[in-house]
Amino acid sequence: MKEAGLYGALLFFVEKIVRKFGKMKETVKGDLQMEMTHTRLLVDNYKECFHFYKNVLGFSVVWGDEDSNYADFRFQGCTLGLFERRQMMEAVGEIYKEEIPRVDTAALIFRVDDVEAVYEEMREKVTFLTTPTEQKDWGIKVAHFRDPAGTLLEIYESMKL
Numbered sequence: 010m011k012e013a014g015l016y017g018a019l020l021f022f023v024e025k026i027v028r029k030f031g032k033m034k035e036t037v038k039g040d041l042q043m044e045m046t047h048t049r050l051l052v053d054n055y056k057e058c059f060h061f062y063k064n065v066l067g068f069s070v071v072w073g074d075e076d077s078n079y080a081d082f083r084f085q086g087c088t089l090g091l092f093e094r095r096q097m098m099e100a101v102g103e104i105y106k107e108e109i110p111r112v113d114t115a116a117l118i119f120r121v122d123d124v125e126a127v128y129e130e131m132r133e134k135v136t137f138l139t140t141p142t143e144q145k146d147w148g149i150k151v152a153h154f155r156d157p158a159g160t161l162l163e164i165y166e167s168m169k170l
């Protein structure tokens with residue numbers, strides 16, 4: 010029994026290392042293999058959002074520019090794509106509607122060491138929806154703001170118990 014547990018732990022460790030170096034994909038259903046590579050935000054104000062992620066949040070641009078209507082940013086090992094929503098709607102055969110109701114169905118979440126310090130540093134650059142607030146049931150302190158397209162962003166720190 011110990012060998013099976015040790016084997017499972019070893020297999021988990023090896024798979025984690027292999028995935029980290031991009032040589033293994035997850036098997037999702039049957040033989041279907043998929044690898045999640047990034048998150049893409051569909052925006053109506055591409056240029057403004059491009060400058061927000063590049064200049065306000067400090068993400069590195071790895072593809073695209075302010076005029077390309079698509080860009081990839083890297084931040085601490087994650088890739089965030091920005092794409093003009095009109096072009097995405099055309100690509101999937103949908104009719105583009107300029108006005109869409111805002112319904113938060115996703116949020117970008119960032120762990121920070123000190124929410125209060127980041128809040129003070131960023132409050133001249135973004136409009137916060139909330140001040141740093143302790144959520145004791147979750148064991149975190151959070152603050153929320155939006156990017157220029159309205160995407161909800163959260164900064165949080167773990168509270169010491």
